[in-house]
Amino acid sequence: MAERRFIVEADGGSRGNPGPAGYGAVVRDGDTGRILVEAAEYIGTATNNVAEYRGLIAGLRAARELDPEARVDVRMDSKLVVEQMSGRWKIKHPDMQPLAAEAREVFPRGRVGYEWIPRERNKDADRLANEAMDAGKAGKQWEPKVRPAAPVLATDPEPLPEPAAPKAGWGADLGITTTLVLLRHGETALTPQKRFSGSTGSDPELSDRGRWQAERAAEALAGRGTVQAVVCSPMLRTRQTAEAVAVRLGLEVRVEEGLRELDFGAWEGLTFAEVQERHPADLDAWLASTKAKPTGSSESFASLTQRVSVARDKILARYAGKTVLVVSHVSPIKTLVRLALGAPPDAIYRMELSAASLCAVQYYGDGNASLRLLNDTGHLR
Structure with missing residues (x-):
């Protein structure tokens, strides 16, 4: 054992x-x-x-x-x-x-x-x-709060409606243009092993290769000279990646809680094969519906979509008209790309995002969005 x-x-x-x-x-x-x-x-x-x-x-x-x-x-x-x-x-x-x-x-x-x-x-x-x-x-001793046990598998009982897709087509005046450059964090020790690494896991730091990837991303973004602000998830790996870029650009890093990775519950730290062996029914349900949650998790892809949408709207409001580097994880970045395209929820299962890859979405004042870049790893070659 x-x-x-x-x-x-x-x-x-x-x-x-x-x-x-x-x-x-x-x-x-x-x-x-x-x-x-x-x-x-x-x-x-x-x-x-x-x-x-x-x-x-x-x-x-x-x-x-x-x-x-x-x-x-x-x-x-x-x-x-x-x-x-x-x-x-x-x-x-x-x-x-x-x-x-x-x-x-x-x-x-x-x-x-x-x-x-x-x-x-x-x-x-x-x-x-x-x-x-x-x-x-208050003259008392501390008592633990009663916390409901986490279900083995659950779906959102009353999921919020899917955030509206961007409008199709363009008018004569597109209004203020804001660009989000989406950078997935560099590798950790778990990345090459393809282990689930979410918001309730061990919060690993960047590996040596991950730090090298972050520096290459920083170098590439500095060469473009367009990024005016840096926002990242609160996880250590994203903060380290964001800081590498921010130092090169002379910018500060702002942490946005809504950009954290999905809570993978009992799957944290496991490979896909290990989850398939230990929780086969839960995994099948999760792959079949974005409303299903990993074993013991607090959220599904559907609920993640809601918080990522709120985080996106906050960033667009704060940095209207600017180019913002958003350093996050696989699930939030796929979600932002999917929403920009107006693709169905299960499209999240059909995207590949490499470590330290870049995507870019441009948002317009009239509500439109345009995907400009997806899974670019040219700076890592």
Whole structure:
């Protein structure tokens, strides 16, 4: 049996330092990124550092309850805790020493690794810590919210209507023209293996080849000299790709949540063949209808279309008359192309988009759209 891997994200806070304090922690499946356990507690008056250590301990204990033989990757936005638990910084404060020792005892030596992450990537643990402090302020202890279990397979019960297709033909005045240059992110370690990698997976970074691809895309776009703004999905691989281009162009990167990849649920990290073996009926249903969801997923292609359409409209309104680089993923880019063409929903299954490929759609003030480029990889040769 393969060794299980968990990701523990932990945080703690104190409103006063020292002051009313609480911690929060989540345990994620290491392969899919899905949250398995949430933990939080109001701990009375304490410092930020004490609360952070208490969050770490709670997260490790929760992971151990799931599988005491697992390997654990701890991710925290506390540089102090990460460096001390990694053995690079000495633990001098007497309040920290017993907490660190307690944390080390939860799993055997060598089974836990530590990584610092920025605060924006530790939102779930931060949210739980604040919920715990809010509960303490009200004279209560934190209680987990009741969350409905995710269905094995579901379709959208009342799907919203398909966004309107662009009008056919052109009038005498096309109005303001806005162009979206669509760049798929560069390769990650999962890309060559053709593994599902959505918005609830491990959020992999670019591989060496992926970084090379991002630089080639940046070079090509700089040579054209037309891009005036850069917008990207919140996933790490798209942010890294967007930043490579933005640095070359001297632009800032704006993150748009609606551009994230589809939630592939239990399929995250699996190959098509592995999904076919483990969830054959679900996969057949998903391939047969854009209203079907992957096993345990929160969304279908139909619901993805709605959020991508909202994101598109926000970008067109903010950057009217400009050329905007949009760095996203396979599903959102295919959706934008399909909508521009006015193609049926199942057309999304009939497109190929290579890593770091370019597409371009031009939008007109009268509501028309025109596909100008599809899956261009000339800059990678």
